[in-house]
Amino acid sequence: MLWDLIDIIRDNWLLLLIGQYPNGPLGGFAATLILSTLSIALAFPISILIAFARLSKNPLLLWPSTILVYVARGVPLLMLILWVYFMVPLLIGANVPGFVTMLVTLVIYEGAFLSEVVRGGIVALGRGQMETARALGHSYFGAMLYVILPQALYNVMPSILSQFVSAIKETTLGYVINVPELTFAANQISNQLLTKPFQVFFILAIIYFLVCWTLTRLALTLERRIARKRAGMPGIPLSLNPQSQTAEL
Amino acid sequence: MQDFDLTAILLNPEFRGMLVGGLWMTFVVAIGSWCLAMSLAILLLVVRLLPGRVTEWVVSAYVAYHRNVPTLVQLMLWYFGISSLLPDDLQIFLTDNNGEAVFAIIALGLCQAAYFSEDLRSGLRAVATGQMEAARALGHGFVGTMRYVLMPQAVRNALPALINHSVSLFKNSSLAMAIGVAELTHAVKEVENQSFQTFETYLIATIAYLVCSLAIMAAGAALNRRVSISGAR
Numbered sequence: 281m282l283w284d285l286i287d288i289i290r291d292n293w294l295l296l297l298i299g300q301y302p303n304g305p306l307g308g309f310a311a312t313l314i315l316s317t318l319s320i321a322l323a324f325p326i327s328i329l330i331a332f333a334r335l336s337k338n339p340l341l342l343w344p345s346t347i348l349v350y351v352a353r354g355v356p357l358l359m360l361i362l363w364v365y366f367m368v369p370l371l372i373g374a375n376v377p378g379f380v381t382m383l384v385t386l387v388i389y390e391g392a393f394l395s396e397v398v399r400g401g402i403v404a405l406g407r408g409q410m411e412t413a414r415a416l417g418h419s420y421f422g423a424m425l426y427v428i429l430p431q432a433l434y435n436v437m438p439s440i441l442s443q444f445v446s447a448i449k450e451t452t453l454g455y456v457i458n459v460p461e462l463t464f465a466a467n468q469i470s471n472q473l474l475t476k477p478f479q480v481f482f483i484l485a486i487i488y489f490l491v492c493w494t495l496t497r498l499a500l501t502l503e504r505r506i507a508r509k510r511a512g513m514p515g516i517p518l519s520l521n522p523q524s525q526t527a528e529l
Numbered sequence: 530m531q532d533f534d535l536t537a538i539l540l541n542p543e544f545r546g547m548l549v550g551g552l553w554m555t556f557v558v559a560i561g562s563w564c565l566a567m568s569l570a571i572l573l574l575v576v577r578l579l580p581g582r583v584t585e586w587v588v589s590a591y592v593a594y595h596r597n598v599p600t601l602v603q604l605m606l607w608y609f610g611i612s613s614l615l616p617d618d619l620q621i622f623l624t625d626n627n628g629e630a631v632f633a634i635i636a637l638g639l640c641q642a643a644y645f646s647e648d649l650r651s652g653l654r655a656v657a658t659g660q661m662e663a664a665r666a667l668g669h670g671f672v673g674t675m676r677y678v679l680m681p682q683a684v685r686n687a688l689p690a691l692i693n694h695s696v697s698l699f700k701n702s703s704l705a706m707a708i709g710v711a712e713l714t715h716a717v718k719e720v721e722n723q724s725f726q727t728f729e730t731y732l733i734a735t736i737a738y739l740v741c742s743l744a745i746m747a748a749g750a751a752l753n754r755r756v757s758i759s760g761a762r
Contacts, residue, residue, distance in 0.1 A: 350743070354746075452602055478610035479610075489598050493593055496593075
């Protein structure tokens with residue numbers, strides 16, 4: 281059993297790492313990491329805009345952003361992937377690779393969930409910060425940019441990291457539309473070997489576990505450090521926990 | 530693209546039957562795995578309360594595994610992997626008796642149990658330690674203290690997180706489509722393939738999912754309002 285695992289890894293490590301890269305599209309673990317990193321990087325600025333819209337009193341901003349967040353929270357990611365798979369070629373008039381479909385879906389989905397994290401950070405900061413900044417002569421957006429956001433984003437850093445872990449886990453759904461990533465590579469190996477599905481999927485689970493567990497530990501350490509720092513500051517609730525809002529898959 | 534026509538799907542008995550059947554299967558998978566997850570979560574919580582480091586370590590390893598491995602991979606490990614290790618008779622029996630759904634319920638239930646047990650544990654930790662001591666001083670045994678004093682407060686504390694995770698469990702039931710369970714997303718693909726009315730089919734399914742999720746959220750919020758005690762911490 282153990283020898284099977286070692287054999288499979290020895291024979292297929294390159295496929296698991298980069299897919300069929302020089303001869304085909306980049307896949308495997310590299311594609312998983314690129315996809316999740318890009319999706320969080322692109323979703324982050326969008327999420328700040330959505331959070332602003334969710335906090336504004338203008339119904340033209342408030343309503344669409346609220347609907348977007350509730351749709352993302354209420355509809356399975358798989359359904360969203362099907363929508364993007366169908367709509368994007370219609371809108372731009374050309375076929376796009378599965379990688380792009382998955383990226384667009386994840387940016388929308390993660391953007392909505394991250395916006396709740398950012399909004400939680402801003403709300404948890406309390407009104408005093410905004411009022412003080414306005415009293416000192418900042419405009420609303422000046423106060424947001426120079427006073428509120430730097431503090432709020434610093435405080436929610438651990439939640440952003442756990443959202444990144446969610447994004448890594450969500451890239452596995454690309455398998456359904458044949459995006460060449462880690463889960464897809466494992467399925468290829470399993471189909472090749474035919475007789476060792478347990479061993480192959482066990483290896484797959486271990487790889488995901490090692491990566492996500494390390495990042496989760498990192499988020500926890502970061503959270504403790506930030507909580508310690510904030511313990512010295514009065515007026516900020518320590519029980520800020522937007523994590524219960526994040527998606528998990 | 531054809532003209533927008535919802536009735537072409539809704540009034541067609543074959544398509545409507547497939548979608549309703551899919552929705553039914555989604556409920557079976559979601560409710561089945563919810564029950565499994567909740568019973569297992571309570572068991573995990575009890576095991577964690579037992580003295581001893583080994584049990585503590587085992588439960589936290591269980592939780593860490595199920596929270597850090599993608600749910601789809603857990604489903605595949607159960608359906609393709611663990612099923613292949615079972616005795617032949619059982620494999621044949623499962624293939625004949627909707628084994629996909631059984632494995633989907635097991636995999637989703639085991640995965641969600643980790644989340645539920647963590648919710649309950651942090652709910653329990655938020656109850657003041659004085660409560661335990663006061664209840665014991667008043668003559669309750671350990672089980673009585675748990676049953677009548679600590680757990681009612683812990684579940685109240687944990688309710689918002691439990692509801693959030695119940696919604697994700699409902700959403701995650703769509704992943705069962707990847708191992709061939711004929712639930713709603715699976716039915717959507719079939720109807721789309723046969724009717725070519727992609728937009729309408731997706732719209733119907735999206736609304737169905739959204740209505741169910743929002744209903745769970747609203748019911749949870751109502752429950753939360755009903756059981757919360759004003760002025761309690």
